[in-house]
Amino acid sequence: MTNKKEMRELILNIFNTRYACKGYDPEKKVSEEDFKVIMEAARLSPSSMGLEPWKFVLLNNKDIKEKIRPYAWGAEVSLAGASHFVLILARKPIDMKYDSDYIEYMMNDVQHFTDELRAVRKNKLKDFQEKDLKLLESERVFFEWVCRQTYIPLANMLTAAAMLGVDSTPMEGFNYDQVEKILIEEGVIDPEHFGLSCMIAFGYKNRDHRPKTRRKMEAVLEIIE
Template identity: 45%
Template sequence: MSDSQKREALIHAHEFRHATKQFDTSKSIDQADFETILEVARLSPSSVGLEPWRFLVIENKALREKIKQTSWGAKDKVMDASRFVIILARTAADVRYDANYIKTHYLDTLGFKPERVSGIRQMLEHFQRDDFKLLDDPRYLTDWAKRQTYIPLANMMTVAAEMGIDSCPIEGFNELEINQLLGAEGLLDGGNFTVSVMVAFGYRVNVPYPKTRRPVTDVVQWVE
Protein backbone atom coordinates (compact mmCIF):
# COMPACT_ATOMS: atom_id res chain seq x y z
CA MET A 1 0.00 0.00 0.00
CA SER A 2 1.40 3.39 -0.99
CA ASP A 3 1.61 6.32 1.41
CA SER A 4 -1.30 8.03 -0.32
CA GLN A 5 -3.40 4.87 -0.04
CA LYS A 6 -2.57 4.65 3.67
CA ARG A 7 -3.65 8.25 4.18
CA GLU A 8 -6.83 7.62 2.21
CA ALA A 9 -7.61 4.52 4.28
CA LEU A 10 -7.20 6.47 7.52
CA ILE A 11 -9.50 9.24 6.37
CA HIS A 12 -12.02 6.67 5.12
CA ALA A 13 -12.11 5.04 8.56
CA HIS A 14 -12.97 8.36 10.16
CA GLU A 15 -15.57 9.09 7.51
CA PHE A 16 -17.07 5.66 8.24
CA ARG A 17 -17.14 6.16 12.02
CA HIS A 18 -20.24 7.77 13.44
CA ALA A 19 -22.14 7.63 16.71
CA THR A 20 -24.28 4.60 15.91
CA LYS A 21 -27.72 4.92 17.46
CA GLN A 22 -29.15 1.52 16.49
CA PHE A 23 -27.19 -1.73 16.39
CA ASP A 24 -28.04 -4.89 14.46
CA THR A 25 -28.77 -7.52 17.10
CA SER A 26 -28.19 -10.34 14.60
CA LYS A 27 -24.50 -9.49 14.17
CA SER A 28 -21.72 -10.18 16.65
CA ILE A 29 -18.17 -8.90 16.75
CA ASP A 30 -15.53 -11.56 16.25
CA GLN A 31 -13.72 -12.31 19.52
CA ALA A 32 -10.27 -11.75 18.03
CA ASP A 33 -11.38 -8.41 16.58
CA PHE A 34 -12.71 -7.23 19.92
CA GLU A 35 -9.61 -8.37 21.77
CA THR A 36 -7.64 -6.22 19.31
CA ILE A 37 -9.81 -3.23 20.25
CA LEU A 38 -9.16 -3.90 23.94
CA GLU A 39 -5.43 -4.32 23.38
CA VAL A 40 -5.31 -0.93 21.63
CA ALA A 41 -7.03 0.53 24.70
CA ARG A 42 -4.52 -1.14 27.03
CA LEU A 43 -1.59 0.23 25.01
CA SER A 44 -2.91 3.79 24.99
CA PRO A 45 -0.77 6.55 26.47
CA SER A 46 -1.47 8.20 29.80
CA SER A 47 0.04 11.05 31.77
CA VAL A 48 3.38 9.90 33.23
CA GLY A 49 2.34 6.33 32.37
CA LEU A 50 -0.20 6.07 35.20
CA GLU A 51 -2.78 4.00 33.26
CA PRO A 52 -5.56 5.36 35.51
CA TRP A 53 -8.31 3.23 33.99
CA ARG A 54 -10.12 -0.07 33.87
CA PHE A 55 -12.33 -1.44 31.08
CA LEU A 56 -15.46 -3.31 32.14
CA VAL A 57 -16.75 -5.46 29.29
CA ILE A 58 -20.38 -5.99 30.27
CA GLU A 59 -21.46 -9.39 28.98
CA ASN A 60 -23.94 -10.19 31.75
CA LYS A 61 -27.46 -9.64 30.41
CA ALA A 62 -28.98 -8.99 33.83
CA LEU A 63 -26.42 -6.27 34.53
CA ARG A 64 -27.01 -4.79 31.09
CA GLU A 65 -30.70 -4.56 31.95
CA LYS A 66 -29.88 -2.71 35.17
CA ILE A 67 -27.68 -0.30 33.22
CA LYS A 68 -30.53 0.22 30.79
CA GLN A 69 -32.76 1.35 33.64
CA THR A 70 -30.09 3.72 34.99
CA SER A 71 -28.52 5.25 31.89
CA TRP A 72 -30.81 7.13 29.52
CA GLY A 73 -28.04 7.46 26.93
CA ALA A 74 -27.44 3.72 26.85
CA LYS A 75 -31.08 2.69 27.07
CA ASP A 76 -31.27 0.89 23.70
CA LYS A 77 -27.60 0.48 22.89
CA VAL A 78 -26.69 -1.46 26.02
CA MET A 79 -29.08 -4.25 25.06
CA ASP A 80 -28.56 -4.26 21.28
CA ALA A 81 -24.81 -3.72 20.94
CA SER A 82 -22.60 -6.75 20.43
CA ARG A 83 -20.15 -5.45 23.04
CA PHE A 84 -20.66 -2.86 25.75
CA VAL A 85 -17.81 -1.32 27.70
CA ILE A 86 -17.79 0.93 30.75
CA ILE A 87 -14.50 2.78 31.16
CA LEU A 88 -13.63 3.45 34.77
CA ALA A 89 -11.17 6.04 36.05
CA ARG A 90 -9.10 5.76 39.20
CA THR A 91 -10.19 8.16 41.91
CA ALA A 92 -8.13 10.70 43.85
CA ALA A 93 -7.15 8.00 46.35
CA ASP A 94 -5.10 6.30 43.63
CA VAL A 95 -3.77 9.17 41.49
CA ARG A 96 -2.56 11.59 44.17
CA TYR A 97 1.25 11.84 43.99
CA ASP A 98 1.72 10.00 47.31
CA ALA A 99 -0.82 7.24 46.63
CA ASN A 100 0.21 3.63 47.16
CA TYR A 101 -1.05 2.75 43.68
CA ILE A 102 1.46 5.13 42.11
CA LYS A 103 4.34 3.64 44.10
CA THR A 104 3.46 0.02 43.33
CA HIS A 105 2.61 0.78 39.69
CA TYR A 106 6.04 2.23 38.99
CA LEU A 107 7.94 -0.29 41.09
CA ASP A 108 6.11 -3.53 40.33
CA THR A 109 4.36 -3.00 36.99
CA LEU A 110 6.84 -0.77 35.19
CA GLY A 111 9.91 -2.08 36.98
CA PHE A 112 11.40 1.32 37.81
CA LYS A 113 14.15 1.64 40.38
CA PRO A 114 13.18 3.20 43.74
CA GLU A 115 15.22 6.37 43.17
CA ARG A 116 13.50 6.94 39.84
CA VAL A 117 10.09 6.45 41.44
CA SER A 118 10.99 8.97 44.12
CA GLY A 119 11.88 11.53 41.46
CA ILE A 120 8.66 10.92 39.55
CA ARG A 121 6.57 11.35 42.70
CA GLN A 122 8.30 14.64 43.47
CA MET A 123 7.60 15.82 39.93
CA LEU A 124 3.99 14.72 40.25
CA GLU A 125 3.59 16.59 43.51
CA HIS A 126 4.81 19.80 41.88
CA PHE A 127 2.56 19.25 38.87
CA GLN A 128 -0.52 18.46 40.94
CA ARG A 129 0.04 21.09 43.63
CA ASP A 130 1.43 24.02 41.64
CA ASP A 131 0.94 23.64 37.89
CA PHE A 132 -2.67 22.42 37.72
CA LYS A 133 -3.81 23.01 41.32
CA LEU A 134 -5.20 19.48 41.45
CA LEU A 135 -4.71 19.15 45.19
CA ASP A 136 -7.16 21.95 45.95
CA ASP A 137 -10.07 19.49 45.74
CA PRO A 138 -10.11 15.66 45.44
CA ARG A 139 -12.62 16.06 42.59
CA TYR A 140 -9.90 17.74 40.52
CA LEU A 141 -7.66 14.67 40.74
CA THR A 142 -10.48 12.34 39.78
CA ASP A 143 -11.45 14.57 36.85
CA TRP A 144 -7.80 14.57 35.75
CA ALA A 145 -7.88 10.78 35.65
CA LYS A 146 -11.22 10.79 33.82
CA ARG A 147 -9.87 13.04 31.08
CA GLN A 148 -7.17 10.51 30.37
CA THR A 149 -9.70 7.73 29.78
CA TYR A 150 -10.83 9.55 26.65
CA ILE A 151 -7.52 8.68 25.01
CA PRO A 152 -8.18 4.91 24.96
CA LEU A 153 -11.84 5.64 24.18
CA ALA A 154 -10.84 7.45 21.00
CA ASN A 155 -8.27 4.80 20.10
CA MET A 156 -10.83 2.02 20.54
CA MET A 157 -13.35 3.73 18.28
CA THR A 158 -10.70 4.48 15.67
CA VAL A 159 -9.37 0.94 15.39
CA ALA A 160 -12.95 -0.37 15.39
CA ALA A 161 -13.75 1.88 12.43
CA GLU A 162 -10.65 0.63 10.63
CA MET A 163 -12.08 -2.89 10.99
CA GLY A 164 -15.56 -1.84 9.85
CA ILE A 165 -17.01 -2.04 13.36
CA ASP A 166 -19.39 0.64 14.58
CA SER A 167 -19.33 2.35 17.94
CA CYS A 168 -21.05 4.97 20.06
CA PRO A 169 -19.56 6.83 23.04
CA ILE A 170 -22.07 7.46 25.82
CA GLU A 171 -22.12 10.09 28.56
CA GLY A 172 -25.89 10.03 29.06
CA PHE A 173 -26.09 8.65 32.58
CA ASN A 174 -26.42 9.74 36.18
CA GLU A 175 -22.92 9.37 37.61
CA LEU A 176 -24.06 8.75 41.18
CA GLU A 177 -26.61 6.10 40.21
CA ILE A 178 -24.22 4.23 37.92
CA ASN A 179 -21.53 4.27 40.59
CA GLN A 180 -24.01 2.94 43.13
CA LEU A 181 -25.00 0.17 40.73
CA LEU A 182 -21.43 -0.81 39.90
CA GLY A 183 -20.40 -0.52 43.54
CA ALA A 184 -23.19 -2.90 44.56
CA GLU A 185 -21.89 -5.32 41.93
CA GLY A 186 -18.41 -5.11 43.47
CA LEU A 187 -16.87 -3.53 40.38
CA LEU A 188 -15.35 -0.33 41.81
CA ASP A 189 -12.73 -1.81 44.14
CA GLY A 190 -14.31 -0.19 47.16
CA GLY A 191 -14.24 3.30 45.72
CA ASN A 192 -10.86 3.29 44.01
CA PHE A 193 -12.64 3.58 40.66
CA THR A 194 -15.48 5.70 39.32
CA VAL A 195 -17.43 5.62 36.07
CA SER A 196 -16.00 7.87 33.37
CA VAL A 197 -17.66 7.04 30.05
CA MET A 198 -19.38 4.16 28.25
CA VAL A 199 -18.99 2.90 24.69
CA ALA A 200 -21.04 0.45 22.64
CA PHE A 201 -19.68 -1.62 19.74
CA GLY A 202 -21.50 -3.52 17.01
CA TYR A 203 -22.84 -3.13 13.51
CA ARG A 204 -25.15 -0.41 12.25
CA VAL A 205 -28.72 -0.94 11.14
CA ASN A 206 -29.12 2.30 9.20
CA VAL A 207 -26.84 4.13 6.80
CA PRO A 208 -25.86 7.42 8.47
CA TYR A 209 -26.13 10.85 6.96
CA PRO A 210 -22.95 12.13 5.28
CA LYS A 211 -20.57 13.50 7.89
CA THR A 212 -20.35 17.26 8.26
CA ARG A 213 -17.77 19.25 10.17
CA ARG A 214 -16.62 22.83 10.45
CA PRO A 215 -14.14 23.74 7.66
CA VAL A 216 -10.46 23.08 8.27
CA THR A 217 -9.75 26.81 8.01
CA ASP A 218 -12.01 27.32 11.02
CA VAL A 219 -10.51 24.66 13.29
CA VAL A 220 -6.82 24.59 12.31
CA GLN A 221 -4.54 27.56 12.87
CA TRP A 222 -0.95 27.41 11.66
CA VAL A 223 1.36 29.41 13.91
CA GLU A 224 4.61 30.17 12.09
Protein backbone atom coordinates in the same frame (compact mmCIF):
# COMPACT_ATOMS: atom_id res chain seq x y z
CA MET B 1 3.93 -2.40 1.58
CA THR B 2 1.36 0.41 1.48
CA ASN B 3 2.96 3.71 0.51
CA LYS B 4 2.36 6.96 2.37
CA LYS B 5 -0.18 8.27 -0.11
CA GLU B 6 -2.28 5.13 0.27
CA MET B 7 -1.87 5.26 4.05
CA ARG B 8 -3.07 8.86 4.19
CA GLU B 9 -6.11 7.96 2.10
CA LEU B 10 -6.83 4.98 4.33
CA ILE B 11 -6.62 7.07 7.51
CA LEU B 12 -8.89 9.79 6.16
CA ASN B 13 -11.37 7.25 4.84
CA ILE B 14 -11.62 5.63 8.26
CA PHE B 15 -12.25 8.94 10.01
CA ASN B 16 -14.67 10.12 7.33
CA THR B 17 -16.78 6.97 7.61
CA ARG B 18 -16.64 6.41 11.39
CA TYR B 19 -19.76 7.58 13.23
CA ALA B 20 -21.64 7.04 16.48
CA CYS B 21 -23.96 4.10 15.83
CA LYS B 22 -27.58 4.81 16.84
CA GLY B 23 -28.97 1.30 16.47
CA TYR B 24 -27.48 -2.20 16.62
CA ASP B 25 -28.42 -5.53 15.09
CA PRO B 26 -28.60 -7.89 18.11
CA GLU B 27 -28.03 -10.90 15.86
CA LYS B 28 -24.61 -9.75 14.66
CA LYS B 29 -21.70 -10.28 17.03
CA VAL B 30 -18.20 -8.87 17.01
CA SER B 31 -15.66 -11.68 16.79
CA GLU B 32 -13.48 -12.30 19.83
CA GLU B 33 -10.42 -11.73 17.63
CA ASP B 34 -11.64 -8.26 16.65
CA PHE B 35 -12.67 -7.38 20.19
CA LYS B 36 -9.28 -8.44 21.50
CA VAL B 37 -7.56 -6.04 19.08
CA ILE B 38 -9.91 -3.22 20.14
CA MET B 39 -9.04 -3.85 23.78
CA GLU B 40 -5.33 -4.01 22.98
CA ALA B 41 -5.69 -0.54 21.45
CA ALA B 42 -7.10 0.58 24.80
CA ARG B 43 -4.47 -1.19 26.89
CA LEU B 44 -1.60 0.25 24.85
CA SER B 45 -2.91 3.82 24.99
CA PRO B 46 -0.77 6.64 26.41
CA SER B 47 -1.48 8.31 29.75
CA SER B 48 0.06 11.03 31.89
CA MET B 49 3.47 9.71 33.02
CA GLY B 50 2.36 6.27 31.81
CA LEU B 51 0.30 5.64 34.95
CA GLU B 52 -2.69 3.98 33.20
CA PRO B 53 -5.37 5.41 35.52
CA TRP B 54 -8.17 3.27 34.13
CA LYS B 55 -9.93 -0.06 34.13
CA PHE B 56 -12.18 -1.55 31.44
CA VAL B 57 -15.20 -3.70 32.31
CA LEU B 58 -16.94 -5.80 29.66
CA LEU B 59 -20.53 -5.89 30.90
CA ASN B 60 -22.29 -9.04 29.68
CA ASN B 61 -24.71 -9.44 32.59
CA LYS B 62 -28.22 -8.85 31.24
CA ASP B 63 -29.76 -8.20 34.66
CA ILE B 64 -27.30 -5.41 35.42
CA LYS B 65 -27.83 -3.94 31.96
CA GLU B 66 -31.58 -3.83 32.57
CA LYS B 67 -31.08 -2.18 35.95
CA ILE B 68 -28.97 0.67 34.59
CA ARG B 69 -31.01 1.12 31.43
CA PRO B 70 -33.66 3.47 32.93
CA TYR B 71 -30.90 5.85 34.02
CA ALA B 72 -28.82 5.64 30.83
CA TRP B 73 -30.80 7.49 28.20
CA GLY B 74 -27.77 7.79 25.93
CA ALA B 75 -27.06 4.08 26.12
CA GLU B 76 -30.55 2.62 25.73
CA VAL B 77 -30.17 1.27 22.18
CA SER B 78 -26.62 0.11 22.87
CA LEU B 79 -27.66 -1.81 25.97
CA ALA B 80 -30.45 -3.45 23.96
CA GLY B 81 -28.58 -4.53 20.85
CA ALA B 82 -24.83 -4.00 20.91
CA SER B 83 -22.58 -7.03 20.74
CA HIS B 84 -20.15 -5.74 23.40
CA PHE B 85 -20.77 -3.11 26.07
CA VAL B 86 -17.78 -1.71 27.94
CA LEU B 87 -17.60 0.49 31.03
CA ILE B 88 -14.53 2.70 31.34
CA LEU B 89 -13.59 3.33 34.95
CA ALA B 90 -11.26 6.03 36.24
CA ARG B 91 -9.12 5.68 39.34
CA LYS B 92 -9.93 7.81 42.36
CA PRO B 93 -7.46 10.33 43.88
CA ILE B 94 -6.57 7.82 46.62
CA ASP B 95 -4.81 5.80 43.90
CA MET B 96 -3.51 8.64 41.74
CA LYS B 97 -1.92 10.89 44.38
CA TYR B 98 1.86 11.03 43.92
CA ASP B 99 2.58 9.04 47.12
CA SER B 100 -0.10 6.34 46.75
CA ASP B 101 0.44 2.58 46.78
CA TYR B 102 -0.81 2.42 43.19
CA ILE B 103 1.78 4.94 41.97
CA GLU B 104 4.48 2.97 43.79
CA TYR B 105 3.26 -0.25 42.16
CA MET B 106 3.19 1.29 38.68
CA MET B 107 6.64 2.83 38.90
CA ASN B 108 8.21 -0.20 40.55
CA ASP B 109 6.46 -3.30 39.20
CA VAL B 110 5.21 -2.12 35.79
CA GLN B 111 7.63 0.58 34.66
CA HIS B 112 10.61 -0.99 36.48
CA PHE B 113 12.19 2.32 37.45
CA THR B 114 15.36 2.39 39.50
CA ASP B 115 15.08 3.83 43.02
CA GLU B 116 16.74 7.03 41.81
CA LEU B 117 14.49 7.47 38.79
CA ARG B 118 11.39 6.58 40.81
CA ALA B 119 12.22 9.35 43.29
CA VAL B 120 12.71 11.86 40.48
CA ARG B 121 9.44 10.90 38.78
CA LYS B 122 7.49 11.06 42.04
CA ASN B 123 8.82 14.53 42.76
CA LYS B 124 7.81 15.66 39.27
CA LEU B 125 4.36 14.17 39.77
CA LYS B 126 4.08 15.86 43.17
CA ASP B 127 4.95 19.27 41.71
CA PHE B 128 2.56 18.73 38.82
CA GLN B 129 -0.33 17.74 41.08
CA GLU B 130 0.31 20.39 43.74
CA LYS B 131 1.50 23.39 41.74
CA ASP B 132 0.70 23.07 38.04
CA LEU B 133 -2.87 21.75 38.06
CA LYS B 134 -3.51 22.17 41.80
CA LEU B 135 -5.28 18.82 41.83
CA LEU B 136 -4.97 18.30 45.56
CA GLU B 137 -7.27 21.24 46.30
CA SER B 138 -10.37 19.36 45.12
CA GLU B 139 -11.11 15.64 44.87
CA ARG B 140 -13.66 16.39 42.16
CA VAL B 141 -11.12 18.30 40.05
CA PHE B 142 -8.60 15.52 40.63
CA PHE B 143 -11.06 12.84 39.50
CA GLU B 144 -12.06 14.87 36.43
CA TRP B 145 -8.37 15.08 35.46
CA VAL B 146 -8.21 11.28 35.59
CA CYS B 147 -11.46 10.97 33.61
CA ARG B 148 -10.04 13.16 30.86
CA GLN B 149 -7.25 10.65 30.42
CA THR B 150 -9.71 7.80 29.90
CA TYR B 151 -10.87 9.51 26.72
CA ILE B 152 -7.52 8.67 25.13
CA PRO B 153 -8.15 4.88 25.13
CA LEU B 154 -11.79 5.61 24.32
CA ALA B 155 -10.72 7.36 21.10
CA ASN B 156 -8.25 4.62 20.24
CA MET B 157 -10.94 1.98 20.71
CA LEU B 158 -13.27 3.89 18.37
CA THR B 159 -10.57 4.13 15.71
CA ALA B 160 -9.49 0.50 16.04
CA ALA B 161 -13.11 -0.62 15.72
CA ALA B 162 -13.60 1.51 12.60
CA MET B 163 -10.49 0.01 11.02
CA LEU B 164 -11.97 -3.45 11.62
CA GLY B 165 -15.37 -2.50 10.19
CA VAL B 166 -16.99 -2.61 13.63
CA ASP B 167 -19.56 0.05 14.54
CA SER B 168 -19.31 1.80 17.90
CA THR B 169 -20.91 4.35 20.21
CA PRO B 170 -19.14 6.40 22.90
CA MET B 171 -21.50 7.41 25.70
CA GLU B 172 -21.70 9.73 28.67
CA GLY B 173 -25.45 10.31 28.44
CA PHE B 174 -26.52 8.78 31.73
CA ASN B 175 -27.25 9.72 35.34
CA TYR B 176 -23.85 9.13 36.90
CA ASP B 177 -25.08 8.91 40.50
CA GLN B 178 -27.82 6.39 39.75
CA VAL B 179 -25.77 4.22 37.40
CA GLU B 180 -22.78 4.21 39.74
CA LYS B 181 -25.03 3.31 42.68
CA ILE B 182 -26.29 0.23 40.82
CA LEU B 183 -22.82 -0.79 39.69
CA ILE B 184 -21.53 -0.46 43.25
CA GLU B 185 -24.44 -2.49 44.65
CA GLU B 186 -23.80 -5.19 42.04
CA GLY B 187 -20.11 -5.33 42.92
CA VAL B 188 -18.97 -4.03 39.54
CA ILE B 189 -17.27 -0.92 40.93
CA ASP B 190 -15.17 -0.60 44.08
CA PRO B 191 -16.08 3.00 45.01
CA GLU B 192 -12.96 3.50 47.09
CA HIS B 193 -10.72 3.09 44.06
CA PHE B 194 -12.85 3.67 40.94
CA GLY B 195 -15.56 5.87 39.50
CA LEU B 196 -17.44 5.58 36.21
CA SER B 197 -16.02 7.78 33.45
CA CYS B 198 -17.89 6.77 30.29
CA MET B 199 -19.20 3.82 28.29
CA ILE B 200 -18.62 2.44 24.82
CA ALA B 201 -20.56 -0.09 22.74
CA PHE B 202 -19.50 -2.20 19.78
CA GLY B 203 -21.51 -4.11 17.21
CA TYR B 204 -23.04 -3.78 13.76
CA LYS B 205 -25.62 -1.20 12.70
CA ASN B 206 -29.25 -2.04 11.96
CA ARG B 207 -29.98 1.21 10.12
CA ASP B 208 -28.37 3.83 7.92
CA HIS B 209 -26.97 6.92 9.54
CA ARG B 210 -27.01 10.55 8.48
CA PRO B 211 -23.97 11.92 6.63
CA LYS B 212 -21.11 13.15 8.80
CA THR B 213 -20.95 16.90 9.36
CA ARG B 214 -17.82 18.72 10.52
CA ARG B 215 -16.52 22.28 10.37
CA LYS B 216 -13.92 23.08 7.72
CA MET B 217 -10.23 22.87 8.60
CA GLU B 218 -9.75 26.64 8.59
CA ALA B 219 -12.40 26.91 11.29
CA VAL B 220 -10.62 24.54 13.68
CA LEU B 221 -6.92 25.06 12.94
CA GLU B 222 -5.07 28.30 13.64
CA ILE B 223 -1.39 28.59 12.74
CA ILE B 224 0.82 31.04 14.62
CA GLU B 225 4.11 31.74 12.82
